[in-house]
Amino acid sequence: MKCSDSGTTSSIAVKDWSGRRGRLGDKIFLYLTFIFALIIAVSLVALLIVLNISAWPAIQKFGVSFLTSLDWDPVKEVFGALPAIYGTLLSSIIALIIAVPISIGSAVFLSELAPAWIREPCSFLIEMLAAIPSVIIGLWGLFVLVPFIRSPIESWLGSHLGFLPLFQGPLFGLGFLAAGIILAVMVVPIITAVSRDVMRAVPVTQREAMYALGATRWETIYRTVLPYCRSGLLGAVILGLGRALGETMAVTMVIGNSYALTSSLFSPGVTIASKIASEFSEASGDIYIGSLVELALVLFGITLLVNIIARLMVWRMISVKATGE
Amino acid sequence: MSEAGRVRRKWTNRIMLILCGCAVGLCILILALIVGYTVAKGANYLNVDFLTHTSKPVGEIGGGMRDEIYGTFILVGLASVIALPIGLMAGIYLAEFGSPAVASVVRFIADVLAGVPSIVVGVFAYAILVRPMHTYSALSAGVALAIIMIPVVARTAEEAMRLVPNSMREAALALGINRWRAVLGVVVPGALTGIITGIMLAVARIAGETAPLIFTALGSAFGVQGLLQPIGALPLQIYRYALSPYPDWQQQAWAAAFLLMILVLGINIVVRSVSRRKSM
Amino acid sequence: MLYELTNNTTGQAAPERVIGAQGNTKYILEVVKLSAWYGKAKAVNDISMKIKAQAITALIGPSGCGKSTLIRCMNRMHEVSDGGKVSGQVLLDGSDIYGREVDAVTIRRRIGMVFQKPTAFPTMSIFDNVASGINLTRLWYRKGELQDLVVHSLKKAALWEEVKNKLNRSGASLSGGQQQRLCIARAIAIEPEILLMDEPCSALDPISTLKIEELMLEIKKDYTVVIVTHNMQQAARVSDCTGFLLLGELIEFAPTKELFSVPHDKRTEDYITGRFG
Numbered sequence: 001m002k003c004s005d006s007g008t009t010s011s012i013a014v015k016d017w018s019g020r021r022g023r024l025g026d027k028i029f030l031y032l033t034f035i036f037a038l039i040i041a042v043s044l045v046a047l048l049i050v051l052n053i054s055a056w057p058a059i060q061k062f063g064v065s066f067l068t069s070l071d072w073d074p075v076k077e078v079f080g081a082l083p084a085i086y087g088t089l090l091s092s093i094i095a096l097i098i099a100v101p102i103s104i105g106s107a108v109f110l111s112e113l114a115p116a117w118i119r120e121p122c123s124f125l126i127e128m129l130a131a132i133p134s135v136i137i138g139l140w141g142l143f144v145l146v147p148f149i150r151s152p153i154e155s156w157l158g159s160h161l162g163f164l165p166l167f168q169g170p171l172f173g174l175g176f177l178a179a180g181i182i183l184a185v186m187v188v189p190i191i192t193a194v195s196r197d198v199m200r201a202v203p204v205t206q207r208e209a210m211y212a213l214g215a216t217r218w219e220t221i222y223r224t225v226l227p228y229c230r231s232g233l234l235g236a237v238i239l240g241l242g243r244a245l246g247e248t249m250a251v252t253m254v255i256g257n258s259y260a261l262t263s264s265l266f267s268p269g270v271t272i273a274s275k276i277a278s279e280f281s282e283a284s285g286d287i288y289i290g291s292l293v294e295l296a297l298v299l300f301g302i303t304l305l306v307n308i309i310a311r312l313m314v315w316r317m318i319s320v321k322a323t324g325e
Numbered sequence: 326m327s328e329a330g331r332v333r334r335k336w337t338n339r340i341m342l343i344l345c346g347c348a349v350g351l352c353i354l355i356l357a358l359i360v361g362y363t364v365a366k367g368a369n370y371l372n373v374d375f376l377t378h379t380s381k382p383v384g385e386i387g388g389g390m391r392d393e394i395y396g397t398f399i400l401v402g403l404a405s406v407i408a409l410p411i412g413l414m415a416g417i418y419l420a421e422f423g424s425p426a427v428a429s430v431v432r433f434i435a436d437v438l439a440g441v442p443s444i445v446v447g448v449f450a451y452a453i454l455v456r457p458m459h460t461y462s463a464l465s466a467g468v469a470l471a472i473i474m475i476p477v478v479a480r481t482a483e484e485a486m487r488l489v490p491n492s493m494r495e496a497a498l499a500l501g502i503n504r505w506r507a508v509l510g511v512v513v514p515g516a517l518t519g520i521i522t523g524i525m526l527a528v529a530r531i532a533g534e535t536a537p538l539i540f541t542a543l544g545s546a547f548g549v550q551g552l553l554q555p556i557g558a559l560p561l562q563i564y565r566y567a568l569s570p571y572p573d574w575q576q577q578a579w580a581a582a583f584l585l586m587i588l589v590l591g592i593n594i595v596v597r598s599v600s601r602r603k604s605m
Numbered sequence: 606m607l608y609e610l611t612n613n614t615t616g617q618a619a620p621e622r623v624i625g626a627q628g629n630t631k632y633i634l635e636v637v638k639l640s641a642w643y644g645k646a647k648a649v650n651d652i653s654m655k656i657k658a659q660a661i662t663a664l665i666g667p668s669g670c671g672k673s674t675l676i677r678c679m680n681r682m683h684e685v686s687d688g689g690k691v692s693g694q695v696l697l698d699g700s701d702i703y704g705r706e707v708d709a710v711t712i713r714r715r716i717g718m719v720f721q722k723p724t725a726f727p728t729m730s731i732f733d734n735v736a737s738g739i740n741l742t743r744l745w746y747r748k749g750e751l752q753d754l755v756v757h758s759l760k761k762a763a764l765w766e767e768v769k770n771k772l773n774r775s776g777a778s779l780s781g782g783q784q785q786r787l788c789i790a791r792a793i794a795i796e797p798e799i800l801l802m803d804e805p806c807s808a809l810d811p812i813s814t815l816k817i818e819e820l821m822l823e824i825k826k827d828y829t830v831v832i833v834t835h836n837m838q839q840a841a842r843v844s845d846c847t848g849f850l851l852l853g854e855l856i857e858f859a860p861t862k863e864l865f866s867v868p869h870d871k872r873t874e875d876y877i878t879g880r881f882g
Contacts, residue, residue, distance in 0.1 A: 037479075105349070109345040126356075133533025296445045501710050502738065
């Protein structure tokens with residue numbers, strides 16, 4: 001950093017004891033904080049390594065067929081992940097279908113429409129929804145939502161739209177529809193918060209230009225604000241997807257735990273997280289436990305990918321905005 | 326622009342805006358329903374007995390969750406003892422001492438770690454602690470919760486320290502203060518509110534975590550026996566009781582949920598309103 | 606006092622700093638062929654100048670002329686900035702502060718700095734603010750001596766009367782002008798030999814500015830002051846010598862009266878008469 005080549009040793013230099021000790025202090029502190037920062041990096045690496053080691057018996061035995069097989073038999077020690085993967089994806093997609101319109105609508109309201117005295121309390125309340133532990137939401141889902149889904153919702157859907165394979169089958173209440181709704185409840189706060197921030201990053205000049213052309217409020221939002229922050233909104237949705245994929249407790253309590261591929265929203269199912277949660281404590285034997293750990297690895301992989309994509313999109317939108325201004 | 330067109334646009338505008346308002350209303354309604362039911366169903370059962378008695382065996386009415394309440398506090402305390410030093414020092418590294426290249430890698434890894442589903446963290450803790458030690462333990466649960474807590478604490482501490490203006494740092498350095506003493510004496514105290522906010526929110530989050538506890542803490546019918554023994558906790562008990570077929574246990578689950586909700590939402594409300602007031 | 610046990614150069618410096626009766630001036634700081642960069646951009650180009658002891662030297666010039674960069678090089682603060690690089694020498698009592706063995710932290714205790722924006726540490730009381738240069742650098746100190754030092758510094762900074770009853774209040778509870786005087790007290794408390802001031806009054810109201818100018822004239826009896834200012838009238842009012850910088854170069858450096866009445870360089874004259882800047 002400094003480039004001085006005077007070569008003189010000055011009288012100020014070496015004799016100040018606290019000066020030298022200070023330089024040492026800086027070095028020690030640097031190394032100390034670096035070690036702790038390194039612990040974080042090491043934790044992630046350790047996580048990957050340890051999970052792989054534990055899952056190895058199952059990986060070795062089943063190979064790629066683990067991802068495509070439908071079996072789950074602890075007695076015969078044959079395991080396959082497909083229904084779990086399917087369930088994870090299906091429940092998350094249902095959650096997004098329900099959550100995205102609500103979230104984007106809420107974000108539009110909070111960012112564009114609401115006067116300040118409404119905006120603050122409403123944002124606060126939505127943050128509170130995010131803070132509720134998922135086991136409590138699961139409890140509520142199990143005893144309040146599920147009976148409500150069973151009737152009137154599922155009975156209405158079944159009798160009126162029962163020709164669709166989506167709405168066929170016995171009415172348990174527990175199942176994919178319940179799981180989807182519960183996940184939507186958990187995911188809405190995240191998508192709303194990020195979308196709201198993304199929308200507020202849209203420069204005021206864009207909106208003003210539209211108003212000057214005589215556009216209505218909604219038209220301005222629809223034609224200018226939303227397209228401008230499209231990738232940011234997509235990033236927010238994908239962040240929500242990441243959260244939904246990893247969610248465990250609330251889903252476990254309402255999804256009904258049935259290991260099969262189904263086409264009906266009424267039928268029970270599993271997600272990767274719910275399978276691990278419900279069976280891990282009783283599992284024994286290397287293959288059984290290994291399979292459950294392999295499920296965890298698959299989940300980790302999926303959520304990692306989704307989160308990275310989401311961050312890239314939100315980050316890209318914010319940096320484009322910064323340079324484009 | 327025809328008159329009909331203008332009217333249509335006006336009505337589209339109104340309807341869409343109303344729909345957006347309804348979206349927010351729906352969110353708040355759901356919040357009210359969840360909180361409302363929890364309060365209604367839980368508050369009845371909540372009495373002094375609940376807080377001071379241990380759980381009764383299956384089938385017997387009554388009993389409380391004293392040990393599970395202790396358990397939650399013990400686990401949160403254990404996780405904090407592990408996570409706070411690591412998270413804070415890592416945060417200081419990221420904000421003050423780290424070289425940009427290394428710091429961005431660590432930051433990225435911290436963000437990835439923060440996004441790992443909590444059940445995966447639980448599996449990890451099982452593999453490195455429960456399995457080798459051949460016992461479920463409070464320690465393994467504490468470690469699992471700490472792993473969830475560390476990246477959150479590190480990043481919020483870093484953000485808080487970044488908010489301290491550079492002029493503070495320069496003023497301290499210009500007094501001939503060493504870098505590390507400037508950080509500890511000026512920057513960290515300046516960021517303290519933000520750091521404490523981040524810590525409290527992280528504590529609230531792990532207090533409600535259940536998934537990593539299922540096969541690390543396991544739950545205990547014998548009360549708190551020690552850090553190397555299984556231990557119960559409120560969220561875990563809620564989960565088990567909710568899925569049980571006994572109405573009395575289900576009632577207790579609601580009461581426990583009420584208690585947990587007061588704790589978690591209480592911390593959140595206090596922290597957020599304090600930081601909101603500070604930023605005014 | 607406090608420094609006797611640890612800094613053995615203080616005892617030596619004092620006798621040499623006296624200005625002789627015949628006006629035999631002592632130069633305490635000498636800048637020799639100094640250049641400074643921010644990354645690739647050169648901000649100071651080959652400047653040489655001598656700073657008189659126990660006098661006020663002002664550096665003036667239009668924005669971006671490099672005067673702030675120059676002054677920050679004098680106590681090794683420039684290298685703290687992103688991409689800050691320095692070449693050349695700055696001689697303090699004959700020794701180069703950029704020498705290989707020299708610790709920047711030690712230099713900054715001998716050459717103090719007050720910045721444009723008053724930065725009282727908000728998490729500390731007024732007392733602790735003034736004492737922070739001692740608290741955060743020493744491992745031990747005698748409590749009574751610390752008390753005396755703080756009072757002494759606050760009196761020197763013309764702030765004592767206003768804060769003597771509220772020493773425990775937060776440093777941030779003071780007004781802008783008071784905070785700046787607090788920063789000056791804080792800088793004085795570590796007993797530097799030279800005090801650098803980078804536009805100390807530009808964020809303040811006229812009354813506070815006047816108070817600080819009076820302060821400067823008082824403290825120049827004990828310290829050497831170098832001040833950067835964009836206010837020419839201020840430079841004319843308080844300084845003994847003035848240097849005019851333009852685009853990173855030292856155009857003219859002369860006793861203040863001379864520079865303002867008979868400038869040698871046309872560019873100096875243009876700046877002083879307000880034709881630019």
